[in-house]
Amino acid sequence: MKVEREQQRRLLEVQGIDTEISRHRHGAAARELDLSMKDLTDQMGGLRRRLVAAETEASDLQREISRSEEDVRRVRARLERDRDLADQGMSAKVQRELQHELASLQRRLADLEDAELELMQRQEDLERLVEELRASEPALAEKMAAVAAQQSAAADETRQRVDELQTQRESLVVAIDPQVMSRYDALRGDLPVAVAPLTGTQCGGCRLQLPPADLAELTSADADDMVSCPECGCLLVRD
Ligand SMILES: [Zn+2]
Known part of the structure; x- marks a missing residue:
C-alpha cells in the first residue's frame, strides 16, 4: 500500500490521540472512584x-x-386476692393451703420480674444499637455524595478532554486518504496499536526487536510503502 510519508506521520499522530482518548475513558482515577463508590454502597447496604x-x-x-407485663399483672392480682382471703381468717387447713400458694406465687412473681428485667435490658441494648446505626447513616450518605460529585466532575473533565482530542483528531483525519483511514480503523479493531513507529530495531506496537532479515526488508522498501510489523501486524512508520 502506497501512503505518502506525511500521511504516515499523520496516521501516527491519530494513533497517539486514540491511545490518549482510550486512556482518558478507562482512566485509573475513574476506576478508583468507581471502587470507592462500590465499597460505600456495600457499606450502606450492610448498615440498612x-x-x-x-x-x-x-x-x-x-x-x-x-406479654411478660401481662403475666406479672396477673400474678400480682392473684397474690392480692390470696392475701385478702388470708386476712379473712379461715380454717387452719385453708390458711395452710393459702400460705403455700402465696409462697409459690411469690416465687413465680420473682422469676417473672427477673425475666422481664432481662428483656428490658436487651431492649435497651437494642435501642442503643438502632440509634448508633441510624446515627452513622448520614455520614455514610455524605461520603457517597462526595464520591458521586467527584465522579461527576471527573466525567465532565474526561468528556471535555476527549472532545478536545476528537477535534484534533478530525483535523488530522481530513488530510488522510480515506482508504488509509479505513485500513487503520480495521486494524484498530483487532490490535491494541494499529500504527507504530519503527524505532531502531524495535516495533513500537508489540515492542519486539525485529530480526535483521525482516528489518532489511522493511528498510529497503520505498519511503511511501506502508509496511507492517511481521510480528504483530501493525503498520510501521519508519524514521
Ligand atoms: Zn510489532
Missing part, C-alpha cells in the same frame, strides 16, 4: 440490613415485654 434486623428484633422484643 443491620438496621432493619435490629428494628425487627426490637419490635418482637416489645411484644414479648408486653
Whole structure:
C-alpha cells in the first residue's frame, strides 16, 4: 500500500490521540472512584440490613415485654386476692393451703420480674444499637455524595478532554486518504496499536526487536510503502 510519508506521520499522530482518548475513558482515577463508590454502597447496604434486623428484633422484643407485663399483672392480682382471703381468717387447713400458694406465687412473681428485667435490658441494648446505626447513616450518605460529585466532575473533565482530542483528531483525519483511514480503523479493531513507529530495531506496537532479515526488508522498501510489523501486524512508520 502506497501512503505518502506525511500521511504516515499523520496516521501516527491519530494513533497517539486514540491511545490518549482510550486512556482518558478507562482512566485509573475513574476506576478508583468507581471502587470507592462500590465499597460505600456495600457499606450502606450492610448498615440498612443491620438496621432493619435490629428494628425487627426490637419490635418482637416489645411484644414479648408486653406479654411478660401481662403475666406479672396477673400474678400480682392473684397474690392480692390470696392475701385478702388470708386476712379473712379461715380454717387452719385453708390458711395452710393459702400460705403455700402465696409462697409459690411469690416465687413465680420473682422469676417473672427477673425475666422481664432481662428483656428490658436487651431492649435497651437494642435501642442503643438502632440509634448508633441510624446515627452513622448520614455520614455514610455524605461520603457517597462526595464520591458521586467527584465522579461527576471527573466525567465532565474526561468528556471535555476527549472532545478536545476528537477535534484534533478530525483535523488530522481530513488530510488522510480515506482508504488509509479505513485500513487503520480495521486494524484498530483487532490490535491494541494499529500504527507504530519503527524505532531502531524495535516495533513500537508489540515492542519486539525485529530480526535483521525482516528489518532489511522493511528498510529497503520505498519511503511511501506502508509496511507492517511481521510480528504483530501493525503498520510501521519508519524514521
Ligand atoms: Zn510489532
